[in-house]
Amino acid sequence: MVDGHNGPILELKGVSKHFGAVKALVNVDFEVRAGEVMALVGDNGAGKSTLVKGIAGIYPYDEGEIIFEGRPVSIHGPADTADLGIEIVYQDLALADNLDVVANMFLGREEIRVPFRLNESVMEKRTRETLHSLSVTTLRSVRQAVAGLSGGQRQAVAVAKAVMWNSKVVILDEPTAALGVAQTRQVLDLVTRLADRGLAVVIISHNLHDIFEVAHRITVLRLGQRVALYEAAQSNQQEVVEAITAGTIETVPGMAK
Numbered sequence: 185m186v187d188g189h190n191g192p193i194l195e196l197k198g199v200s201k202h203f204g205a206v207k208a209l210v211n212v213d214f215e216v217r218a219g220e221v222m223a224l225v226g227d228n229g230a231g232k233s234t235l236v237k238g239i240a241g242i243y244p245y246d247e248g249e250i251i252f253e254g255r256p257v258s259i260h261g262p263a264d265t266a267d268l269g270i271e272i273v274y275q276d277l278a279l280a281d282n283l284d285v286v287a288n289m290f291l292g293r294e295e296i297r298v299p300f301r302l303n304e305s306v307m308e309k310r311t312r313e314t315l316h317s318l319s320v321t322t323l324r325s326v327r328q329a330v331a332g333l334s335g336g337q338r339q340a341v342a343v344a345k346a347v348m349w350n351s352k353v354v355i356l357d358e359p360t361a362a363l364g365v366a367q368t369r370q371v372l373d374l375v376t377r378l379a380d381r382g383l384a385v386v387i388i389s390h391n392l393h394d395i396f397e398v399a400h401r402i403t404v405l406r407l408g409q410r411v412a413l414y415e416a417a418q419s420n421q422q423e424v425v426e427a428i429t430a431g432t433i434e435t436v437p438g439m440a441k
């Protein structure tokens with residue numbers, strides 16, 4: 185880590201955000217370490233996406249601190265987030281359907297990180313190498329348009345983009361919500377590989393089975409507050425459901441019977 189820093193790579197301290205009268209986040213602490221998969225769970229409206237959008241610089245927090253590699257940082261927009269090495273993959277992916285895989289891998293980054301124009305064959309090679317290194321083997325061609333990809337393949341391209349640009353933190357907001365079983369499997373495997381490479385991964389999901397399969401720790405938000413933080417190995421689905429719902433319901437989709 186930079187300067188021997190070995191605490192969490194990304195930390196939020198006491199972040200709050202309101203939209204009019206709605207308190208979307210109230211004094212929330214959150215952290216993720218390099219090499220760790222941190223799950224972020226909570227019911228609809230709990231504040232998960234708002235937390236991510238604060239990191240993304242889309243809706244800056246009203247209060248609180250963002251600490252990156254041990255230093256306070258200010259994030260005023262998505263370019264600041266990208267500059268820090270934080271990549272956010274949204275459910276409705278920001279991929280350009282009409283462009284091919286290679287073009288998407290370089291889209292929006294050329295002017296930020298590449299001070300010269302790369303030629304097509306270099307771009308194609310880097311794309312192929314990155315996908316290969318992540319064992320993404322289901323793409324027919326890196327020259328196929330993204331519109332023709334399955335949901336799982338789209339997620340894979342978005343995640344590979346993060347890896348190719350040397351991101352240190354990857355945040356996935358509901359990456360498997362629209363996916364079938366086999367595609368979900370691919371994305372979860374990819375999440376594990378990212379953490380094995382030393383990236384910090386934050387994954388938002390409603391599926392506790394998936395969460396317990398990949399996450400090292402689990403942060404629970406309820407009504408904009410952090411109500412629990414678990415070590416996955418020392419917790420269970422029942423306990424997490426109770427934290428999510430304050431004990432008002434006992435099962436959620438994906439829960440072990």
Ligand SMILES: Nc1ncnc2c1ncn2[C@@H]1O[C@H](COP(=O)(O)OP(=O)(O)O)[C@@H](O)[C@H]1O
Binds near residue numbers: 206231
């Ligand atoms: N742009 C916005 N304008 C107004 N209210 C918002 C906005 N974004 C989120 N909210 C509100 O903030 C709360 C948290 O929403 P969100 O972070 O999307 O929850 P989650 O992702 O956990 O489902 C909800 O009450 C939601 O309606």
Ligand SMILES: [Mg+2]
Binds near residue numbers: 232234
């Ligand atoms: Mg959300």
